[in-house]
Each structure stands twice: as structure tokens, then as C-alpha cells.
Amino acid sequence: MNAIGPVEPGEGTTAPRPEPRPVAGGSTGHPTAPRRPLVAVLAAVLLLAGGGYLYATRPHGPPPAPPVPSQLPFPAQVVDVTFVGPHAPPPGASPQTFAFEVLLSVDAGPEVTVTRVSQPYAGLSLTTAPRPPFRTAAGAARTIVITMHVTECGTVPENAGLPFLDVTLRNTRAIQEQSFILGPRYARALSQALQVACSNESG
Template identity: 85%
Template sequence: MNAIGPVEPGEGTAVPRPVGRRPTPGRPTALRGRPLAAALTAALLLVAGGCLYATRPHLPPPTPPAPSQLPYPAQVVYVTFVGPHAPPPGSGPQSFAFEVLLSVDAGPEVTVTRVSQPYAGLSLTTAPRTPFRTEAGAARTIVITMHVTECGTVPENAGLPFLDVTLRNTRAIQEQSFILGARYAQALSRALQVACSNESGHHQNARDA
């Protein structure tokens, strides 16, 4: 009985086995060291940047302008008429009030130390009371309450009424006259007529009594 076994390759026909590539000694160690080197480099850069920031030259603070370089208060303050306002409680029948807006355009803060008007038969108070301060770039609402003390010395029709305002900043103290325009003149004339008519009615009632 013949047996068939595995075919033996002929001479010179054997297939060579693939030879695997041996890993280079030390290569994994080099790969593992790269992240560590990058981290050390980044840390060194941070330390160097911090040293440069800490040792940078410091600029001196800006020198504030001299008082002679600041604007005069009258150059930067504006007063505008807003309209009639209810007088404070207890002001009396011969009192009336107006609202004005005072604004400061630039420069240091401005202090209003006094507000007055030119007619002898009138007195006034302000809310807020003087002195009060207003910063540059800001506006403040002021309520001016007037009281007629003598109707014979106030005009029946106020032509160009104005307010005298004393202003102070670090440059100077100035008194400025602000003409508030036709609306203020008309409102003031009407208020004076009403106040003096109240006085006439009061005197008439006193005589009748």
C-alpha cells in the first residue's frame, strides 16, 4: 500500500520565511520623552515671559494739567429752562417755581455757590440748596422757587430775565448771567401777574373784613 505524505519541496524551491524587523533599541524611550520635553519648553517660556513682564519699565503716571490750563467754569457750564414746577408746600400764594437744567461739559467739577435774579421785589431759593457740585459730563436738575416780596418793584412783563450764578472750579470763581430765553420770560411774566393778583385779592379781603 502506497502512502501519500506531504510534498517535499524540491531542491532550491523552498520559500524563505519572512524575517521580522527587530525594534531599534531605545526607540520607545525616545518617543516617551517628547511630551516631557515639550512641557519643559513651555514652562521655560512662561517663566521667561513672566520675568520680562516683571522687569519691564513702568511708565510714570500722567501729570495732571496745571490750573492755568483748565477751562474757566463759565466756559463749560450751561443753564437751560425746562418749565414751570410746583412750588414746595407752604410757599404761600405769592410763590412760584421753575425747573432748570445745569450741565458741565468738560474740565474739573464745578460748584455752584449762589443763584440770584435781578429784581428787587423777588427772593429765591434753590433745591438742592447752594453750594452744590456737578461733575464734567453730568447734568443736574435745579428747582428755583421765587417769592414776590413787593409787587411795585417787579416788572409786569419781563423782557430778558436772567439768572446770576456764581461758579467755582480749580481754575477760578466767576459770576455768570444766564439768559434763559423767551419761554422763561413768558413763564416768569405770567407767574408775576398771578402772584401780584393774589396780593391784590388778599388786600381787598383784608379791607372787606
């Protein structure tokens, strides 16, 4: 029985295997991994470093000029005075002396200096704590204690209708005198204090 097996290649009929190509450095092993991603990362790092250096060394423009006085608000536009309530008079004060607290606030602009506080009635003298001049910065508020003393009951009203305080204000824009009407609570408190002070007709 004849059997046909796999055909054996004849001598000289086998194709030669390709020789491995030499790689960098003379090695005949496997070729190294591609280096393109590493080169791209290095290029990005150098680009960022260069951009940061250029940003840090860029020429700076001159600082903004400070506002000129004509661009600043008038002090009366940014100051508000509100009535807080009665305050205990100084120790040892006479029965004709009483005190109140008011709150002075500055909304914006440069700091404001209060140079004077007064009231319209001739029969009353007035002092403040702190004493003028005192300053208040923008965004801040200051409590002022106003102490009044009745010097002549015949010249003060029995019922103060719309009492006000005259406050002289100064900032780098201007000096202004502003009248602040402190509202009905202040009017009632002042009227009551005057009635008590003059109840025995002593001034």
C-alpha cells in the same frame, strides 16, 4: 521526467540577519518614539514663562502728573442751565410766591461748585433748593428748585423779555459769574407768574 524546483541555498550561502541595535537603557526591543516635539513644547512653555516674568517685574514709570489748573476748563465752559418748568411753591406760601425747576449739568473737568444764584429784578427775592454752596461732578446733572417772591410789583416787568439767572461757579481753575438766558419758555412762565402774583396789587 526531470523537474526543476526552487534552488536551495547552499550551506553557508545565506546572508546573516542584522542584529537589533540596543536602545537607551539597554533594551533590545523597538526604539522609543522621537522626543523632539516634547522638547519643543517645553522650550515654548519656558519661553512664555520667562517673558511673563520679565513683563511682571519690568520697572514701572512714574504715574502721570495731575493736570495743572491752567490746563483745566473754566467752569462756565462746561456748565449748562436749562429750564424744566413750573414747580409747586412751598406749603403755606403767599400768593406772591412761585417756583420753577431748572437743570444744571456739568459736561467735563473737575466738579463745579455753585456758590450763588440770583436774578436781575429788584422787586424779586430768590431762594434755591438745594441752597448754595452745592457741588456737581462732571457727567452729572442736578435739579434746582428756584423759589421767587415778589416784594414790590412796581419794579418787576409785566412781560419779561429775556430773563436770565446769574450763577456764580467755582472749580479748581477759576471762579466765574455766568448769566444763563433760559429761553422763551422760561420768559413766558415768569411773565405769567408775575402777572398772577401782582394781579391784586399787593406786594
